[in-house]
Amino acid sequence: MTILPGNFARADPRRGTEENDLTTSTRALAVDRVRKSFATGTVALTDVSLTLDAGEFVSVVGPSGCGKSTLLRLACGLETPTAGKVTTSAASTSYVFQDATLLEWRTALRNVELVDELRGAPKAERRAKALGVLELVGLAGFEHHHPRQLSAGMRMRVSLGRALVAEPELALFDEPFGALDEITRLQMQTELQTLFRLKRFAGLFITHSVSEAVYLSTRVVVMSGRPGRIVADVDIPWDYPRAPELRYEAEFAAIAGKVSAALGQHA
Amino acid sequence: MSTPTAVDSARRPWLRTALAGAAPIVGALAGLAAIWYGVTYLVLSPQQRFLLPPPHEAFGAALGNPQLMGPMLDALGRTMAVAVIGLLIAVVLGVGYAVVMSQSAWAERLLYPYAVILQTIPILALVPLIGIWLGYSFPARVVVCVIISLFPMIANTLFGLQSASAAAHDLFTLNKATRWQRLVKLQFPAAVPSIFTGLRTASGLSVIGAIVGDFFFQQGAPGIGGLLRLYTQRLQMDALFTAITLTALFGVVVFAVFAALDRAVVGRWYGR
Numbered sequence: 001m002t003i004l005p006g007n008f009a010r011a012d013p014r015r016g017t018e019e020n021d022l023t024t025s026t027r028a029l030a031v032d033r034v035r036k037s038f039a040t041g042t043v044a045l046t047d048v049s050l051t052l053d054a055g056e057f058v059s060v061v062g063p064s065g066c067g068k069s070t071l072l073r074l075a076c077g078l079e080t081p082t083a084g085k086v087t088t089s090a091a092s093t094s095y096v097f098q099d100a101t102l103l104e105w106r107t108a109l110r111n112v113e114l115v116d117e118l119r120g121a122p123k124a125e126r127r128a129k130a131l132g133v134l135e136l137v138g139l140a141g142f143e144h145h146h147p148r149q150l151s152a153g154m155r156m157r158v159s160l161g162r163a164l165v166a167e168p169e170l171a172l173f174d175e176p177f178g179a180l181d182e183i184t185r186l187q188m189q190t191e192l193q194t195l196f197r198l199k200r201f202a203g204l205f206i207t208h209s210v211s212e213a214v215y216l217s218t219r220v221v222v223m224s225g226r227p228g229r230i231v232a233d234v235d236i237p238w239d240y241p242r243a244p245e246l247r248y249e250a251e252f253a254a255i256a257g258k259v260s261a262a263l264g265q266h267a
Numbered sequence: 268m269s270t271p272t273a274v275d276s277a278r279r280p281w282l283r284t285a286l287a288g289a290a291p292i293v294g295a296l297a298g299l300a301a302i303w304y305g306v307t308y309l310v311l312s313p314q315q316r317f318l319l320p321p322p323h324e325a326f327g328a329a330l331g332n333p334q335l336m337g338p339m340l341d342a343l344g345r346t347m348a349v350a351v352i353g354l355l356i357a358v359v360l361g362v363g364y365a366v367v368m369s370q371s372a373w374a375e376r377l378l379y380p381y382a383v384i385l386q387t388i389p390i391l392a393l394v395p396l397i398g399i400w401l402g403y404s405f406p407a408r409v410v411v412c413v414i415i416s417l418f419p420m421i422a423n424t425l426f427g428l429q430s431a432s433a434a435a436h437d438l439f440t441l442n443k444a445t446r447w448q449r450l451v452k453l454q455f456p457a458a459v460p461s462i463f464t465g466l467r468t469a470s471g472l473s474v475i476g477a478i479v480g481d482f483f484f485q486q487g488a489p490g491i492g493g494l495l496r497l498y499t500q501r502l503q504m505d506a507l508f509t510a511i512t513l514t515a516l517f518g519v520v521v522f523a524v525f526a527a528l529d530r531a532v533v534g535r536w537y538g539r
């Protein structure tokens with residue numbers, strides 16, 4: 001576990017800025033000394049470097065408005081950096097939005113099918129795939145429900161299903177559980193963890209919940225207030241699957257405490 | 268994984284939806300009839316009563332006269348045809364115009380002013396010109412309908428096409444959707460409820476347009492608007508009131524049909 005000072009150590013090979021290209025075959029994403037400012041003059045990110053390897057699930061926590069969403073949008077090419085470089089080797093990238101962002105006029109099944117539909121996959125094939133994915137996210141029996149007929153948690157499951165159906169090598173999550181109630185949220189965390197264990201995409205997960213970050217991730221990255229920079233990078237030791245009760249153990253509390261402390265110092 | 272629960276929607280049969288939609292209108296008509304009786308018997312003196320004969324007398328005299336009712340219903344049918352054709356053309360043109368505008372910011376900036384001008388020019392000022400250009404029969408009447416009902420189609424469709432969330436657009440961008448896919452699978456479906464709203468407004472305006480057209484363009488077989496003018500000139504009060512009432516009912520029916528269609532289609536569309 002490493003907690004970095006404001007100017008992070010460049011010695012760490014995982015985020016070595018000199019060789020931040022996708023040199024290793026397992027590297028899914030490399031963000032290299034990226035700065036992002038908008039036309040409005042807002043500087044969202046300064047000097048952010050971050051790498052993500054296959055099999056890693058990295059959570060980013062930071063105060064609201066510090067540029068977390070911007071970081072995700074840079075990672076998938078929805079935004080381009082003002083300075084620095086973003087590279088990815090992922091053949092397929094999925095993005096899970098904060099609100100489920102389903103097409104209200106499509107059933108759960110057809111929402112999941114959308115991605116393959118846009119790629120021009122044959123109907124029978126994409127339907128079979130979507131049915132399989134819906135079962136995986138616990139929505140068997142709800143294929144023909146419209147989003148309006150589903151609870152918030154179920155809508156988010158559809159959204160996860162739509163992300164999985166693309167068979168992503170890199171999956172980006174922008175506070176997907178932020179709007180859910182506590183019980184649903186804990187349940188979704190457990191299920192996302194199961195899905196991660198099964199699919200082993202490289203995951204980059206934005207959250208404002210420290211406990212969610214620690215519970216889900218192999219690493220937790222802490223960002224400072226705007227303009228965002230990375231102020232801490234914390235390794236999480238446990239293997240998957242992680243029992244829900246892990247959250248109540250002393251070691252969990254200790255790690256979560258360290259993340260919170262880093263957050264508090266740089267808010 | 269847990270067993271999720273769903274909020275199930277009650278499914279109403281289409282007819283019931285339509286009736287439920289029509290009930291308030293029927294109530295309003297009953298109210299109007301009551302006011303009518305009130306004015307006739309309580310406000311007007313017997314000498315003045317010919318200005319507003321009570322409904323049963325006005326309708327009784329006209330409905331019992333096939334020589335009057337035959338032409339009147341024919342005229343109503345012709346007006347209805349004009350209104351429907353005008354509405355169809357307005358829908359196609361309006362949706363098409365909005366789709367073109369929705370495809371780029373500059374297209375919208377270039378084209379929207381024309382729509383606004385169309386809306387702000389008093390249509391009655393244009394009507395004589397249309398007559399001079401197109402003659403005084405069927406095509407001119409249809410054109411009046413189109414002009415009068417076009418703007419709500421354009422405005423509502425454009426609003427709908429632009430209503431998809433930024434996140435939904437990002438989703439399409441990330442999946443490398445083509446412009447056509449974005450239009451057909453995102454913007455247009457998102458616009459369906461607004462298009463129906465536009466359709467409801469436009470259908471009412473189209474009826475007005477058809478009657479205005481009848482009123483001004485008297486060449487060929489008359490529409491109901493033409494007869495209204497005729498009855499007024501001849502002071503045929505019974506016929507006039509019956510024709511006005513039929514016209515009003517026609518408008519109500521058109522509105523009710525589109526309101527029911529709106530609820531049925533949009534409801535199904537969104538799984539309500």
Ligand SMILES: Nc1ncnc2c1ncn2[C@@H]1O[C@H](COP(=O)(O)OP(=O)(O)O)[C@@H](O)[C@H]1O
Binds near residue numbers: 226
């Ligand atoms: N397209 C944009 N144009 C201008 N400013 C933006 C844009 N997107 C984000 N910002 C600004 O950049 C900062 C970081 O935003 P964001 O990445 O959404 O923060 P977070 O997700 O951490 O809450 C905010 O101050 C926000 O207002």
Ligand SMILES: [Mg+2]
Binds near residue numbers: 068069070174
């Ligand atoms: Mg955000």
